[in-house]
Amino acid sequence: MGTRDGRAELWRRCQTVVDRLDLPDPFDAEGFIATLARKRGRPIELIGVPARPDRPCGLLVTTARTDLIIYSSDTSTVHRQHILLHEAAHLVCEHDAAGPGPGGGVGTLLPHLSASLIRSVLGRTVYTEPQEREAELIATMIHHRVARGRTSPARPVPPRPRADTVIETIFGRGEV
């Protein structure tokens, strides 16, 4: 994946995934995850915990009945949203189906959860794993799409009031 072609392929693949997503408008990560949970037919539980140096700032724990996203709650809004999007991206790409087993400090975070119930754990730590790279790029692209104002794949632009567009009507819109 380190080659230029591999990188371009990753970009193309992730861009395709992001272009097909139906994002809520106005956008927030929690709303997007709620939509994702409805589409998957599985609940996604968000658990905010204080950041600790010995565990990832984001963690996706998949059990038989639910998906748990554990995230650092004591960081800035932008960072928190990005962590949530990263973990949601794992679900979008269905990384949870092939993720590694219990670990990543889940036992200390969720002591009531038996290790036998956990199917997979994905932690946002480093980008050496292809799944982490993919999830991070998708999270970044989702933010980028939202920032560019394209929350819906094919949302028609509503007509603007006539009074505001005389000059634009005569000489065309000045959008860049």
Added chain:
Amino acid sequence: MSDLAAYLGAAVLMALAAWAFAVELRGGRHPIRWAGLAFALLEGCSLALLAPGTVGLSHAGVDGLSVIALGDTVRTAALSFLMLLACLLNPRPARRRSPSGQAAIAVSVQVAMVLLFVAARPTLSADGNLVADPHGRWPLAARVALFAAYAVWALVELFIALLPQARLSPTGPLRWSVRLILAAVCVGVVWSLWSYDDIIRVLRYGRLDGSEDTVSNILGAVCATLVVAGALIGKWSVAFRATARWLRLCRCYLVMGPLWSALHQAMPQIGFPEGGRPLLAGRPAGIEFALYRRVIEILDGRLVLRAYQHPAVAAWLAQSPPDAALVEAATIATALENLRHGRRFAGSRESGAATIGDGGLAPTDLDAEVQWLSRVAWAFRRSPLIPELLERLRAEEG
């Protein structure tokens, strides 16, 4: 001077028409734009045709009388399109004239202009003046008056249609656009009324300057310039804002560079190799993407550093002017130093020591985050207190 003003006004109007045509080709067809385009094109052509230099081309075999008649016809047609534009812009549809009514008025005026021209039986003198037949003074004067009245009528209709837009347009460049076009309409009215001296001259001497005089040509050039300025200020304001934003993002990206480099050097794992992308790729999108990655990676690094931040940094800075960004920068700098020496402070983060956004400064969106981190990065790189603090840290911790 007169030629310069006329040809300049003509060039400006024709360029505007070409631009409007290009816009029309790209976007959806819109009658308002077509009417504006036709007016600008025809008015530009008439300015060029009636310029003294064009009328005086008789020595080159051009019939000056025909040029004047053609120029007047083209200008009258331009006024008809201006009337149509005013009608289309009228915010009250009930008061708009029907297309057939518009056409009837336009054709009637053109026919009347031609008939009056023929009735005046003018000739063109060597000095470029139209000389009316002894019985043709009144028809020629009526023709000048008819043209002026038609122009004033069209301009007043346009003014009435545009005035509500000036009030309803959002404040800022768009409203200034409408105001400038309203100013152009007012200059156009003065330009039209300026022909009163032509009426007097025709009635008194039977002579009319075939081409536009200097004042008329200057008024025409001013009118064209105001129209173009009004059009461009609305158009360019968007481009200007986009450019200013792009430059601001680039500046923030560069300002954050040293902070990001220091964090990345100490914690290479925060870097996202796949995020690397040419800064200019995808036009403005490239910098937005790169800046977002830089923000996220700095915040990732900041989380890792929490275990290493020295609990006394804020107290060390207590005697300097209160600056949250400086405290944050100092916390990061000392934490990096502690990371390099493997000094962790078990109780620092967990006990709630200084962290990003402490003191009610927590950024809530990306713009605020970028501003905040830019301030932190600037302090990290520039503040003379940072090296002093690092010296103190080294002295105290060894």
